[in-house]
Amino acid sequence: MREKSTLRNLLENCLFVWLGLSIVLSLAPESTEFPSIFQVIGRSHPLLLHFPIVLLLAGIIFFIVPSLRENNEVKNIGELIFLAGANFAGITVVAGLILAKEDYEGESLNWHQWAGFLVFAFSIFIYFFRNISSKTIGFSAVILAIGVILTGHWGANLTHGEDFLLAPLNPEESQFPTLAEAEVFRDIVQPILEAKCVTCHREGKIKGELRLDHLEGIQKGGKTGPFALAGDLENSMMVQRISLPMDAKEHMPPKNKAQLSEEELSILKEWVANGAKFDQKMEELEKESKLYQFASLRFQPERRYEFEAASPETVKELNNFYRTVMPLYPESPALAVSYFGIAAFDPASLNDLKKVKTQVVELSLNKMPLENLDLGFLEDFNNLEKLSLNFSGLSSQQITQLGKLSSLQELALSGNNLQQESVKILSQMNNLKKLFLWQTGLSDSQKNELKKNLPTTRIDFGFDGKGIIYELNPPKISQAKTLFKDSLELVLSHPIPVAEIRYTLDGTEPDSLNSHIYSQSIWINQSGKIKAKVFAPDWKSSPTVSSVFMKSGLSPSDSKLLNAPNPRYQAQGANTLFDQIKGKNNHTSGEWLGYSEQAFEAEFEIPENQNVESLGLSLLYHESAYIFPPTQVEIFSWEDGSWKSIIRDQPKQSEKIGEIRSELLQYKIQGNSPQKIKVKLNPISSLPAWHPGAGAKGWVFIDEILLN
CATH class of the missing domain: 3.80.10.10 (Ribonuclease Inhibitor)
Known part of the structure; x- marks a missing residue:
């Protein structure tokens, strides 16, 4: 009995400790900063809150049921359970008040916060006045039970959205507009944001000062920049964050949340590229645009017709x-x-x-x-x-x-x-x-x-463009594949017949005087890169377009990776480098080896009687996802029992964020063909100042090594 009395005294005194801390934290200014250990305590709030709910409700039963109150031994057990529940309620309130300092605000937070505090305070009152009349304590216990339920309800609203508890009883009729009635943002973009983003950026929980549950919040943006800038993928915060590698700290949605599908990623990026408009109709989009093609799949192409079909x-x-x-x-x-x-x-x-x-x-x-x-x-x-x-x-x-x-x-x-x-x-x-x-x-x-x-x-009525000089659209480069064995046909085309297409195959920029004029299909039998541009009188020349082509070479007799890739981007290990399967322009497709913490390093043995004259490296560049050119390429040859450096190159680094693309680095192997070769690629250790992730580590992605 003495142990029970000591324990009870300790728990009773703790109640006032939690009450005092709760009052102090409630009155603390928003700007108050807590040590990291306090943040850990705050984030344990969702873990702790189940204990007071169960213990308080169990203790309430002992107060309400007369037969349990009349049995002293059972009564003592019930009071101890209720006392433990009140203590857990106090701890939970303290943790919740600390957690509320982290990007939480709004009406739901206020209701949940003060309801929780009142439940805790009322449980103290009931405990210390438990011996008053049974009717009074029974009525008070019922009020406390209702308070626990309401507090949980407002907490669920805070975590999962408004009316989370009662939503199944009030289902909204889903109405799918026809293609002619649909709006790009309302019917395509906003549902994606609601499904994957709003839980962390809404009333009550506004991470990064960004709200996505209403239009004004989206247009305002967050503390790190504008959410979506019309036509500007580089500076739109949304595009930056959704394009980061999964394990990047600022990747959105967080890796413990449901991720965007490839289709959803494409829709969001195309929406920004097309002007990030909030009132644009689907029918106003160009039918050939990627956004229209993605979005039109979600709607009825046209309205329903009541007449009978023809046979x-x-x-x-x-x-x-x-x-x-x-x-x-x-x-x-x-x-x-x-x-x-x-x-x-x-x-x-x-x-x-x-x-x-x-x-x-x-x-x-x-x-x-x-x-x-x-x-x-x-x-x-x-x-x-x-x-x-x-x-x-x-x-x-x-x-x-x-x-x-x-x-x-x-x-x-x-x-x-x-x-x-x-x-x-x-x-x-x-x-x-x-x-x-x-x-x-x-x-x-x-x-x-x-x-x-x-x-x-x-x-x-059309458009009269007299007196205005317009820029030509770029030419189209058509090729059956990127990776080929013997030869590959390249076809260039442009919708304006009088336009002159000029191209280069040596990596230089095409010009209107010295570059090759395209007249018929180009057949190539070596790895390389074509650049093409269009010129016409009274027009500005088009932007340059480029495309790489890679000739698959011989396969080594043995190969191995000296450094393991990131577990998320390990493809098929060393076999990836010589499987003659070109990776898609998507770093998450499972066909790329990705390195960030350490350099890519691999060695391979050349089959006997085989000569290697050139070595090609098939890489992926995507600055928005922190994937940059390697800062240094080193190629070693095995000679006289040791490795000798035969090539050391520093590829030109990116100066702006570009579209995701495949690139090819080629190197001539001088002198005798080596028996073994080692390749080392160093990822950029600190992203440049112009990049939104300046200072963070970059990545190198590789999928093929071409030996010819």
């Missing part, structure tokens, strides 16, 4: 060498019809479409000779929404017939010479959402008339 036999019959008839998207009853080939066009063939007049919602007759053709047949196409008649020689009378198409939403008349009579007809087509009128000869007053009469229609 597959009929659709198949209507398809021929000058006409395509296809569903708008798989399983859709709506059809899109396109004509092509002017010489093969027969106006009478339009009557064939009456078999599917109910199902046709899109019809393209671009560049078809439609002069004097009666377009009245289109009135039978009750569901026609999109009509393209560009460069088809239409008259005002024919355009008058188009005014009767009540379901039409999009009309393209570019390349037709429109008169005032046509303007009057178009001005009455209020149902149109889009109207394309490039090169139609309209005056400024006629354009203004259309804008005035069709205020809700998006009218595109």
Whole structure:
């Protein structure tokens, strides 16, 4: 009994210690800093909070149930359990108040913090006044139980988001907009942020002073910089953090949280690259853009149609060498019809479409000779929404017939010479959402008339670029593969026929005077790098594009890594270097060896009777992810029982953040072919001052060594 009394006295005195600490911490200013050991105590709050919940609720049972209160031995056990629970409540409150100093704020925090304090204080009151009337103590115990539940509820809101507990009882109906209705940020970007980022950046828990649970917080950014800068991948904090290696301290989401998929990473980066707009519609994106391609997979391509589908036999019959008839998207009853080939066009063939007049919602007759053709047949196409008649020689009378198409939403008349009579007809087509009128000869007053009469229609008159010199788009480099055995074909192309494509194969910048002019496919049989650029009169030359090509060489008889790669980026070990499988432009694809803490170092033995004249190193560069060129390349040859340095090079270091890319470093092996070779690559030990991670260690990534 004496031991119990001593223990009880100790626990009773501790209650006032925790109460005093709680009051001091509650009154401490926000700027108060605690030693590291106190932070550890604070972060134990989620671990500790389960003890007071269980012990207090168990102790409450002893206070509420009369039969348990009347048994002295059982009563003593119950009081001791409750006393232990009150102490754990005090410790938990102290830890929670310390933890609250770390990027937590908001209404949920206030409710949780003060409710926890009151539960602790009220448990002290109940314990020391436990011998008052049973009704009073029973009622107080019930109030305490409710307080414990409410405190836990607000704590769950703080950790998991608002209404975490009751959310299953109030499910929101998920409504998926159609592609035409969808917005890029609201329907594509924001759901990713909510799923992977908001738990740490929201009301109540604002890490890095960054809130992502409302638009104002996203636009404001955090304490280290803007969250997303339009078109600027280099300085957008979001792109910097999500691009870091997984084990980097500032990688987001933290490695103990659910990570972004490759598709989600691409969507977020493309959103920033496309201007980081918050009100952009999906339909405003270029259909060829990566962002559109990624995002469009998430929505219904178009609205649902109620009419019956045409029979597959009929659709198949209507398809021929000058006409395509296809569903708008798989399983859709709506059809899109396109004509092509002017010489093969027969106006009478339009009557064939009456078999599917109910199902046709899109019809393209671009560049078809439609002069004097009666377009009245289109009135039978009750569901026609999109009509393209560009460069088809239409008259005002024919355009008058188009005014009767009540379901039409999009009309393209570019390349037709429109008169005032046509303007009057178009001005009455209020149902149109889009109207394309490039090169139609309209005056400024006629354009203004259309804008005035069709205020809700998006009218595109084209663009007059006279007197402005524009930069050419870069050429396209096409190659079947990066790693080849015997020879490889390189094809260069550009959409402007008069543009002159010039290229180099020696690593120098192409110019308009001395570089090779591209005229036909380029066949190469050695490793290297092509750089290409486009020139044309009255245009600025295009940016330079480049691509590496690697000839797979001989395989060593033996190879080994002298330093182990980072466990996260170890691919297939030494076999990776000579497996003749080119790694993807993605450092997490599992095909790369990654080094940061130590140098990459490998040695390999050359088969007998094989001569090595050159050595190539296939590397990955991605400055946003801290992956830089090696600061030094050393190549050793085994001679007379020891290693001799035969090549020492310091590759040019990156000066800015670039796109993720493969690079090739090539070196000539002079003199006799060595029996064994050793390669050493030193990663950058401290990132440069211009980099967001200045001072941190960099990485070297390698996937192939080419011996030729």
